[in-house]
Amino acid sequence: MKNVLLINSGRKAVGCALQERDDIRLSVISMPGYLDWYDAGTDLEVVDTIENLDLVRAAALRIRERNPFDYVVAPSEWSVPAGGFIRSYFGIPGPSFDVANAFSNKFVMKQKVAAAGLPVARFRRVNTLGQLVAVGDELGWPYVLKSAFGGGSENVFVVRDAEHAKSIMVGETLARLGDLDSPMLAEEFVDIDTEFHCDGVVVDGKAVFAAASRYLAPVLDSLGGVIGSYTLPDDHTDAHLICDLHDRVVTALGLPDGVTHLEVLKSSRGYLVGEIACRTAGGGIPLQLEHQYGVDTTDALIATSIGDPVELNVPSRSDYMIQYMLPRPVGTVTAISAAADLRAAPGVEYVEITTKVGDHLAGPVDSSVYAGIVLIRAATEAQVAERCAEIARRYRIDVAAEPVGDPATAVLAETRG
Incomplete structure (x- = not known):
């Protein structure tokens, strides 16, 4: 029997998978909004936020008194630092706090990646909002302002010019930035030609699986529209380059075991390491x-967190698997396509629509907002474009739109690139 502590926020699949195992005695630290994911009788501690490491430590100490744990599973963006902190605090194997912080604190991440000689966009820490004009003078206009913590495109802004920087000091954007309770960093604005992601499984510091994919368009250009990507064949030139960068970043940040998600940007300056998560x-x-590969990354995350063997039998692939995230505009949904209409399109292997008529979205929209997922297989890169166009033709979503945001404040970074 393995005694496991799960520190979780928004990753339901991991909680379900752990509860289904008879060989695990599970304890959980959760936030209030996720309690119905866990079975009655689960050893559960509730904290207001897992971002507060003191609250997590106190909860772990209470659990430790009744159910000592030997492993920590931390599957969400916000639980990664907490998981590393608890491992370091109790001397538990797995990514330490230093490693977890390097995979979740974007400023520390970029420091370590740059120190390893890997290519990154120029960046600097922002200590106060009063520095925003000086930052633009240093990095050039426009530049990207973001929270050091957080996943996807959440709390990412393009600061256009000095007047725009000054306008951030009032209104909606100031309120959002002031509520973050997080360090900020600025990066030079990069004209992105192509954006890639690489997803891996790491055992004993080495990638036993790494798959490179190309986004249909740069993510921050796509907010509010279609976000998706397609896997690259094993012999694709970009695949080799992206996977090599992945392995070098993993080494630079010191991940012993875990799963990874890396973003890589291609620009006129070549390939730049964006961000990586464990x-x-x-x-x-x-x-x-x-x-595409038969690799369940949820299973791999659990296995690498609790010392289970990782056994992967990854096939060689020469075709393309597309993941197409259906757009979800701001407003109240009045009509949406049926899954069957999309399933009938050529190459479609899977359709899941998670939005229904009557659902309301107030905004702002980031990369975690979508109405459903379609998986499509294509034989060639040209066919990727054709099959995506067919889904776009078939998909319909109508909303009763409402005005959102303050146009005088900083815009989300959908204009980047």
Whole structure:
């Protein structure tokens, strides 16, 4: 019997998988909004937020008194630092706090990646909002302002010019930034030609699986529209380059075991390391990997966290698997396509629509917002474009739109690139 502590927020699949195992005695630290994911009788501690490491430590100490744990599973963006902290605090194997912080604190991440000689966009820490004009003078205009913590495109802004920087000091954007309770960093604005992701499984510091994929368009250009990607064949030139960068970043940050999700940008300056996380990817990517390679990244995350053997039999692939995230505009849904209409399109292997008529979204929209997922197989890269166009033709979503946001404040970074 393995005694496991799960520190979780938004990753339901991991909680369900752990509860289904008879060889695990599970304890959980959760936030209030996720309690119905866990069976009655689960050894459960509730904290207001897992971002507060003191609250997590106190909860872990209470659990430790009644159910000592030997492993920590931390599957969400916000639980990664907490998981590393608890491992270091109790001397438990797995990614330490230093490693977990390097995979979740974007400023520390970029420091370590740059120190290893890997290519990154120029960046700097932002200590106060009063520095925003000086930052633009240093990095150039426009530049990207973001929270050091958080996943996807959440709390990412493009600061256009000095007047725009000054306008951030009032209104909606200031309130959002002030509520973050997080360090900020700025990066030079990069004109992105192509964006890639690489998803891996790491055992004993080495990638036993790494798959490179190309986004249909740069993610921050796609907010509010279609976000998706397609896997690259094993012999694709970009695949070799991206997977090599992945392995070098993993080494630079010191991950012993776990799963990874890396973003790589291609620009006029070549390939730049974006960000990497030691958790499963979001959106349709886990399903994409499972359909294309037979790799369940949720299972791999659990296995690498609790010392289970990782046994992968990955086939060689020469075709393309597309994950197409259906757009979800702001407003109240008045009509949406049926799954059957999309399932009838050529190459479609899977359709899941998670939005229904009457659902309301107030915004703002980031990369975690979508109406459903479609998986499509294509034989060639040209066919990727054709099959995506067919889904776009068939998909319909109507909303009763409402005005959102303050146009005088910083815009989300959908204009980047």
